[in-house]
Amino acid sequence: AQKVTQAQTEISVVEKEDVTLDCVYETRDTTYYLFWYKQPPSGELVFLIRRNSFDEQNEISGRYSWNFQKSTSSFNFTITASQVVDSAVYFCALSEAVIGTNAGKSTFGDGTTLTVKP
Amino acid sequence: GAGVSQSPRYKVAKRGQDVALRCDPISGHVSLFWYQQALGQGPEFLTYFQNEAQLDKSGLPSDRFFAERPEGSVSTLKIQRTQQEDSAVYLCASSLDGPRMYFGPGTRLTVT
Numbered sequence: 001a002q003k004v005t006q007a008q009t010e011i012s013v014v015e016k017e018d019v020t021l022d023c024v025y026e027t028r029d030t031t032y033y034l035f036w037y038k039q040p041p042s043g044e045l046v047f048l049i050r051r052n053s054f055d056e057q058n059e060i061s062g063r064y065s066w067n068f069q070k071s072t073s074s075f076n077f078t079i080t081a082s083q084v085v086d087s088a089v090y091f092c093a094l095s096e097a098v099i100g101t102n103a104g105k106s107t108f109g110d111g112t113t114l115t116v117k118p
Numbered sequence: 119g120a121g122v123s124q125s126p127r128y129k130v131a132k133r134g135q136d137v138a139l140r141c142d143p144i145s146g147h148v149s150l151f152w153y154q155q156a157l158g159q160g161p162e163f164l165t166y167f168q169n170e171a172q173l174d175k176s177g178l179p180s181d182r183f184f185a186e187r188p189e190g191s192v193s194t195l196k197i198q199r200t201q202q203e204d205s206a207v208y209l210c211a212s213s214l215d216g217p218r219m220y221f222g223p224g225t226r227l228t229v230t
Binding site: 004033035037042043044045046047050091093095097104105106107108109110111 | 219223226
């Protein structure tokens with residue numbers, strides 16, 4: 001069975017601080033996908049990034065960066081110079097790669113609520 | 119273009135009533151997913167369609183839950199004889215290719 005653990009339930013930082021959200025996953029699959037989503041107060045899940053299990057290259061997108069380490073089954077997310085607008089719930093998710101179809105169901109963590117104070 | 123839409127956005131049902139939740143995926147998206155999100159938790163998988171075929175319904179919590187997508191586009195999630203534990207946000211997502219999902223705004227169901 002797949003499992004995603006986001007140990008940090010809530011994080012509070014002051015604007016311009018850097019913050020890292022942790023994600024640890026469990027799977028028996030050799031091929032899988034990892035995701036981060038943002039859920040603002042409006043409730044709609046916003047896709048941030050997808051990572052394939054065979055690509056451990058870290059990625060940076062503006063103030064966002066992701067560190068994927070297969071050896072420790074972790075996929076951590078860092079926001080540099082946080083802003084008030086970054087306040088939201090962030091979810092890490094793991095998706096199976098299903099042969100013969102183009103999608104697979106996802107297992108989500110319970111989320112980390114990030115509050116950025118001005 | 120239009121994103122995933124869901125209706126109604128809010129639904130209040132008395133215990134024992136049947137409800138139907140609608141999802142309009144992004145046009146042309148082959149895959150459609152339903153998730154249930156309880157307060158303070160992450161979304162949990164309910165069921166998955168590829169076109170009109172329901173390929174996985176392992177997450178449906180009981181036989182009171184039923185989903186359909188008869189023409190491979192719009193989908194309906196039906197809950198019969200609602201119970202208080204059914205109160206949650208029901209999220210629909212669609213996908214064109216690969217596992218990236220586009221989520222709708224959700225339907226918040228409250229069972230009183």
